[in-house]
Amino acid sequence: MAMFGLLMPVLLTCFNIGQSCWSPDDFVGASSPGDIVIGGLFAIHGRMLHSEERPLKPVITNCSGFEVQVFLQSLAMVHAIEIINNSTLLPGIKLGYEIYDTCAEVTRAMAAVLRFLAKFNASRDVVELRCNYSDYTPRVKAVIGATYSEVSMSVARILNLQLIPQVSHASTAEILSDKVRFPSFLRTVPSDSYQTKAMAQLIHKSGWNWIGIIATDDDFGRLAVESFGMQAMANNVCIAFKEMLPAYLSDSTIHGKINQALETIVKETRVNVIVVFLRQFHVMRLFRKAIERNINKTWIASDNWSAGVKISTIPNISRLGKVVGFTFKSGNMSSFQNFLSNLHSTPIENNMFLREYTLLMSTCSHIKDQDLSKCISNYSLDMLVLNHTITSSQQWREEFLIANIEPGFIHSTMLAVHAIAYAIRNQCKDRNCKDPYAFAPWELLEELKEIKFTDNEREVYFDSYGDINTGYDVLVWKEIDGQMVITNMGEYDLEQNDFIFADEEDEIEFMNLKNVQSKCSQKCHPGQVKKVSASPHTCCYECVSCPENYYTNQSDMDYCMLCNNRTHWSPVNSSSCFKKMLQYLNWNDWFAILLLVLSALGIVLICAIIIIFTRNVDTPVVKASGGLTVCYVILLCHFLAFISTGLFVGKPKPYKCKARQALFGISFSLCISCILIKSLKILLAFSFDPKIQKILKCLYKPIPIASLCTGVQVLICVMWIMVKSPFVEENFSIRRVIILECNEGSPVALGIMLGYIALLAFICFICAFKGRKLPENYNEAKFITFGMLIYFIAWIIFIPVYTTTFGKYLPAVEIIVILISNYGILSCTFFPKCYIILYKQEANTKSAFLKMLYSYSSKSAGNLSVNHSSVDSRCATPPILSTNTCCKTKSDKIWLNGSCHFQASGYREMRGDVPSKTITGPAIPRRRLSSI
DSSP states (O other), rough: OHHHHHHBBOOOOOOOGGGGGGGGHHOOEEEOOOOOEEEEEEOOEEEEOOOSSSSSSSSOOOOOEOOOOHHHHHHHHHHHHHHHTTTSTTTOOEEEEEHHHHHOOOHHHHHHHHHHHHBBTTTOOOOBBOOOOOOOSSSSSEOOOHHHHHHHHHHHHTTTTTTOEEESSOOGGGGOOOOOTTTTTEEEEEEHHHHHHHHHHHHTTTTOOOEEEEESSSSHHHHHHHHHHHHHHHHEEEEEEEEEEOOSTOOOHHHHHHHHHHHHHHHHHTTOEEEOOOHHHHHHHHHHHHTTTTTOOEEOOOTTTTTHHHHTTTTTGGGGGGEEEOOOOOOOOOHHHHHHHHHHGSOOTTTEEEEHHHHHHHHHTTOOOHHHHHHHTOOHHHHHHHOOOOOOSSOOOHHHHHHHOOOOHHHHHHHHHHHHHEEEEHHHHEEEEESSSSHHHHHHHHHHHHEEEETTEEEEEOOOOOOOOEEEEEEEEEETEEEEEEEEEEEEOOOOOOOOEESSHHHHHHHHHGGOOOOOOOOOOEEEEEOOSSSSSOEEEEEEOOTTTOOOOOOTSSOOEETTTTTTTTTBBBSEEEEEEEEEEEEOOOHHHHHHHHHHHHHHHHHHHHHHHHHHHSSSSHTTTTTHHHHHHHHHHHHHHHHHGGGSSSOOHHHHHHHHHHHHHHHHHHHHHHHHHHHHHHHHOOOOOOHHHHHHHHHHOOOHHHHHHHHHHHHHHHHHHSOOOEEEEEESHHHHHHHHEEEEEEEHHHHHHHHHHHHHHHHHHHHHHTTSOOOGGGGGHHHHHHHHHHHHHHHHHHHHHHHHHOTTHHHHHHHHHHHHHHHHHHHHHHHHHHHHHOOOGGSSSHHHHHHHHHHHHHHHHHHHOOOOGGGGGGGGSSSOOSOOOTTTTTEEEETTEEEOOOOHHHHTTTTTSSSSSBBBEEEOHHHHHOOO
């Protein structure tokens, strides 16, 4: 028997609808015969009437809460079928329909589906259980509906058994796109994945990131919240709270849940935007209580209720705040409006919904249009019959129906009918479709998946998920003349993922949404960055200023951006980077001007000294300084050293970097070399030790010494420039500026150059120190010693200062030490002589000079130890000083304090005012006279 049950069709009576409520025909809400019958599932009523909280018997009860908008959707199906029947789309074929009321509950919908599945033309409404339904012919070829996703999911699972095409005009749950679980489900509206994406995009563009959600606690609501949560996260939007309301109004806990949701809204003061995934009857109750509590927020409406006229006509609805919503794109409603205007001529015998509508109109005839929806929803059919409100006159109030049209739902309903009709046309090209057995529903399903047709000059087709993605219209509720009007603000394009506005006024309306603040934390301004606090939400944060050299140029940035350290900088809390200023020791810098003035003053002093020495060339002081040639060379070196300071000022250039150190080094080396020659000359002139004198005679070669000492420095500088030449460099060590400076190329080479000068100065210092006790007025060695000390002190201080100084004033450090060195040596070498020439002219005469030399010689000779063995016996008695009376009458020797010394020709020439035959006083060695 088991095998027989698998192989052979078994007739099984599963459900007898008429036993528990009415006759099967009365169970149908609206019907019309035809060659091909299309089923319809619409939630004409909002809830079922339950006498008990928990039903004890499987009885399908009546419904209440007449939904005018859904009733209009059923009329749209009827109108679309009439249009097709009156057109040439299906020649010779008449479409019929059977429309059932689901009352927004799965139980009622399942009863209707069982009748859809019943075998065609059977004597009883029964469903056969088979292993293969390929050749099974049910009562209907396709089903339009249901209205709500929760119902559609359940219905689709049953219709999958026979693969009867189900085309929903309003069910948007994302899960219904799953063709594995719902292979026969299609829809003429976009999936909620697009709607939630559009909502998140709207919230993001409006600058909101802290929002609440209220949804129904069913598959539709939970899936919508889940989908929106993912889209919100992708757009940095956080959900402050989620409130779930019972899916059915018959649930006794619904009022408590609504109150709980409103309490949460009141507590969350920072949440000013609430996304609502509810059915219209839920929204009606929620908003009425919210108005009582004076709650004012911005409400984001899902496609279920965004165009709900009966909600927009709730008294004092404007006190709730702004409503922005999404609805399906619509088409031309003029044909349907004409149909409604002529509704009074439509037969109502086969349309129970029309009959109920006329009864409700009669019952509520005294109610104004704005309160009519509330009056209608308060009655059930049982109450109407019980109160005997049926009258002979029918009330239609077509204008009320037209005012309650929701264009998106009407258009999608008619689109579903046309899609089925086009599929039937293709299916019936080579078949006689007047025969109910011409094709099976599953064959129509395959044709539907491939169908393409034109609607309002736009190609329409189902994608691989069974969806027609037409996009959304963006609605905004405005109060005009005391009434809330639902207006179209723009549209959302699914492909571009962006909003499109028809005119500038609509775009301004959209931008005005930014005036509403709905954030967990205050906006972080440019220059600040978000620091996420201990809250689990990333939208709750503190605003922290960006540190130096970092910036943010937009609000609410997650991280600070780094400026280009080489060329730009930024202060703390900056919104942009600033180009670094190029800095160097400029000519107009006050400090540079001061140093240049000092250099110029040094040059002026050099010129003055040259003039003074040139005009007094024959005076003893000038002659004692080594003559004009040596003085000019030394002064020229000082001049070049002062000139070299100018190369340290101004914008660094390659030739400046190469020339400035070389010019100073070579000129200063030559200067020290000349002073060294003078120091050696002084030692040679006043050294009375024969051994030292002999050594000094060998060393004292003025021109070779100057050439050698200077040549070594020249060689150092040439090698420096050739091997590792100084170059212009940008220094970025200071954050706000770029220091343009000369990189010396090789610090070692710079050290060698300066060290070599220091070595020459040290030798010069030793030599000068030996001759520090010369005659006071002509004691050049003492001043040379002092000048070298100044040089050493300046350069010793320079080293630590130079190594610790940075910035544009680094060249100024070297200028200062050059000036100190130059002024020190110049002043010690020439200023005393200039002082004698200008202010002590009595000391600048031959007689004064000879007198001073005689005094110095007397003191020096008295301290000498006399070597008598070296003196000739004939010279034992010191004669009176004469030119030719000593030491074997050598005309170039004289007797002096017990010793025989050379008589310098220069001495003889300088004694013009002394008697020519005899001179009273000591004689001076020849070489020493010329050197003093």
